Structure formats: structure tokens, C-alpha cells
Amino acid sequence: MSPATLVPIRDAFGKALVDLGAENPDVVALTADLAEAVKVHWFAEAYPRRFFQMGIAEGDMIGTAAGLALGGKVPFATTFAVFATSLANQAVRLSVAYNRANVKIAVSHGGLTVGEDGATHQAIEDLALMRVLPGMTVVAPCDAVAARKAVFAAAAHQGPVYLRLGRVPTPILTDETTPFELGRANVMRPGDDVAIVSIGAMLELALRAAEELDRDGIEARVIDMHTLKPLDRAALDAAAAECGALVTVEEHTIVGGLGGAVAEYLAGTRPTRVEMVGIRDTFGESGTPDALLRKYGITVEAVVAAARRAIAGRDAATT
């Protein structure tokens, strides 16, 4: 993989929302005093009547979004991941999920790479909190190109969606031809020795780890599990059957996130060695995004090591 230009995923989200708004007059947007941070200010400028600044009141924003949805609109409620999922959790659970309201909760600042703001602002458990809600679709696209597709896919889906975006610019790993279907993972690299399953921008680490493993003759399949829920079970069935060893990579706690979801599923179908790369049941702290990822063990080296452990575990079990 060649060094790529870094593109802010939030910008892609904001531009896609403007284009979606042109297509669909029922699309509305809300924010809780973070219009520019979440790049929804472009939507506000384009469609002032359809934009609702809700102030620093996340629960009220989510509840209002639910009312807009129940009144026939397609609201995108925007804030940071940690606020939408923790501050506003009651409204998400009751007014959005239990109502099956057609609300798209679109958040930036998912994960450790929030950086210097520290643990208070780093959502490391948001995917888990959203995944446990019945009927909630949970999506984290890998790059700016996929983020754009995710916006349109979320709007086309009838029902609640949690759309998680990161803060930092990320390399473009997909192109216009890459499919993006909710619930359908993308195999980004073929291989049968081990499968590396990633979510969100962690795809980059997964691909780089696969390159490194390739130098040792290990062919790693790389799966972009952009939709955490509903999980692509067929992709996991195939990976378990054909590789027999899996690694999950997430910018999130390994408790209840991608690693948890994959392990839950495979435990009941085809028990398979799963090594998890992610945050190990701890809060983050202040630091640069790169320094944080290194300190908390979310690196290419960690993915490579996890792949080797998974392979060794598989082989030990079968001999």
C-alpha cells in the first residue's frame, strides 16, 4: 500500500448530507452546539429551514429528532459519539430504538483518536452501547468515500441507525466501485491463513498488517466489517471455515464491540480462535492520536502479533 492522502471523514459526511438533502426534502439535521465540529454547518447553510440547532442539550436533541421522524422526517442528529450514546442514552433507547423511529444518529469523535481532549471525550464504548439496543443498525465506515455511501445507505434504511465517524483524517482505502451495503462486509484482501476483521478506520491497520504477514508467507484475508449490526454472519462463517483463525481490530473497547460481537456469533456456530485488538477495558487519556494508539496497543505490530497468536492457537488445537 502506498502512502495515501489523508482525508477528513467528517468533511465527507457533511458534504454527503448536503447532497442527500438536495435529493430528499424530508431530510433534516440537528446538532447540539457542534455544527461545525460535525460538519453539519454546510447543511445548515444550504437548508436553513431544515436545520435545528438544539444547544447543549443532547437528550432533548435526540428526543426532538425522534418526534421529527415520527412526524415523517428523516432526521440526522449530530454530536460527538460520547454525548449521543452516554448523555442521551435514555432518549436513544426509548424515543428512538423502542419507537423504531427513523432517526440517524450521526456522530464524530468515535474512539481514542479524539486525542488531547482525553478520556472524557473519547467514546470507547459507544459501539457496545448502541449494539445492544434492539433494532439499532450500527455503522462505522472505513474512509471518506465509504462515509459518503454510508450517509445515503443510512437514509435509505427505514429505522434507527448509529453512524460513527472518527475525528482524524484517514487515508482513502476504497473507491467509487467498492460496494457499500448495510450488513454486508467487504473482503478487501483475499487470504486463507487468517482473517483480520476491522471496523471503521482500523481497516488501514488491518491492510498494513496483512502486507507485513505476507512477507512471511502468511496470506491474511482482510474484512471491512463496516456494519457492526446486523453483523455479516456469512462473511464470518466463511472466514471461520476457510481461515480458522480470526483477529478483530477496533478503536473501541474489546468488551462488547466488534471483538465481542464476532466471538459471540462464532461461539454458537463454529468455535474459532479469535484474537482481539482494541482497548482492554480501560479508559483512555490525553495525548496525540498516534501516541494513544501506540500506548493502548492498537498498532500494525499488535495486529500482526495477534494474527500469529490466532494461527498458533488454531494449529495447536488441530494437532
Place this chain on the structure above:
Amino acid sequence: MKTLPDTAHDPVRRDPPDLDRLRDLATQIRRDAVRMIAANASGHVGGALGAAEILAALYGHVMRSDPADPERDRFVLSNGHVCAAFYAAMARIGRLSVDELVTFRRLDSRLQGHPARVDLPDLVETSTGPLGQGFSVANGLALAARLDGRSSQVFCLVGDGEMQEGQVWEALMTAHQYRLMNVTLIIADNGLQIDGEVEHIKSLQPLADRLAAFGWDVQEIDGHDLAALVQVLEGSRTSDRPTAVIAKTIMAKGVPFMEGLAMWHGKAPTLDQARQALADIGPSAGYADFPVAGGIL
């Protein structure tokens, strides 16, 4: 660009209310609520009895409530625990089968312990129960109506104790910020909550002043006075501000041995107590009680 063009409200009710009919409806709502709760030994009787006139005024006269009418008014029962009265009102205006009332809180019933939109999508605009949630949804419904140029008024009922929830005050600010004249907040102000008196637990006073300071048109009425309820709720359609109606109510109104006692917030009466309560409430003129298996009530 936060303020949207105002929608002209169509003051729909031209006919004077038939207060005798509304009073009878309130009586039957009370009978139904007591019987639903006693028959299944579960439910919140105090608030349900206290809200009988509010629901009778709304569904018996003020609201356009045909689920098929996109211009219909919306009702959000933010204090969802008083839903026995809501289900009874739905049945008595013909939106639910009267025979279904006996299933309240039973397994497989559509009449969930707290209102569930998934079970009654035509009647329950939003699921409620955890307090402080419905009002924000009501504002969202009002914004959607305004965007579409619909004349719907959104009526939202909250309990006074519920106003201790911070999100209620967020929603008060939202309705003011967006000048949601199509929202009417009704506060069932009985002064009580589960653990005792609101005033001693976390006072809301001076409530009318606080609401006025938040930019609301505040009306204080007797929440059991049907004529006043109809007049104020109807009038709220044409206010130039969102209207808050502080409706003074008596918890468990109509059943003297329960009235004003916080213990009846969430307690079901025994069958004997229910019979006493029904005797106190008295019969309605225009409705028949729903059957209960074994004729126990």
C-alpha cells in the same frame, strides 16, 4: 435562522362542548382505570384517576384525533404511567375495543404497562414511561408539522413531579426558541410523587413564574373543571407563544379513600378496595363496563 415562518392555526372547534357528556366520559375513564388495574392487580391508579378530566376534554372535545387524518392533533402522554386512563379514553371514543381493556399489563397485550408505540402505532405517538422524555418528542412532532404546513396542535401531558427531570427544561427552552405555538404543555399538578410531596422532595415553585420566565404563555386552572380545560386547551391553539397549562389535580380524584395519598401512585387496589372505589365513582350514564372474567368486578 432558527425561527421558521409561523403556521396559521385553524381554530377547529366551533361547537360548544357538551359538558355533561364529557363528565360522563371522565366518569367512565375512572371506572375503566380502576377495573383494569384491579383486575390485573397492577398499575398506577392515582395519576390515572387524576387525569380523567384532562383526557376527557382532549379526546372528547378538543382534539382532532382520527389516526387517518394527517392534520390530526397529536397527544403525547409523557407521564406514561397513567396510561390506564389513556387506554380507557381510546376505548371510549372508539379507537380500541372496549373488551381489550381487561388485558391491560397482561402478557401479549397491546396495552403495555407503559404506552408502547410498537404495539399501538395508530394511537401512541411515542412510547413513554421513563419520565422527562415525551416532551422533547412532542416538540419534534410540532416541528415536523410546521415544516409540512400542517395545522396540528401537539398536546403533551406531564406530571408535576416529572418536571424535576432536566430534559423537561431543555424542551421548554426548545419550544420557546422555535416559537412552537403548536405545542401545548399540560402539567398535571397534583403535588405528589412516589416518595411524597413534590414541595418537600424537590420544589418546582414558583412554577408559573418559572414557566413564564422561560417564555411560555402560562394558564392555571382546576384540572377537574371540564369547562375550563376545554376553554384553555382550545385557546392554546391561537396563542402567540407555546402554552403551558398548569392543571391543578387531586391524585386519585373521585375516590375519597385514595385522594391525595402518595401511596396510591403505583399501587393497585384489592378487589374489595376497587368495589369501594367504583361505588364512590358511581355509574356512568352512557357507557357499559367492560366484562371481567368470573364477574369479579
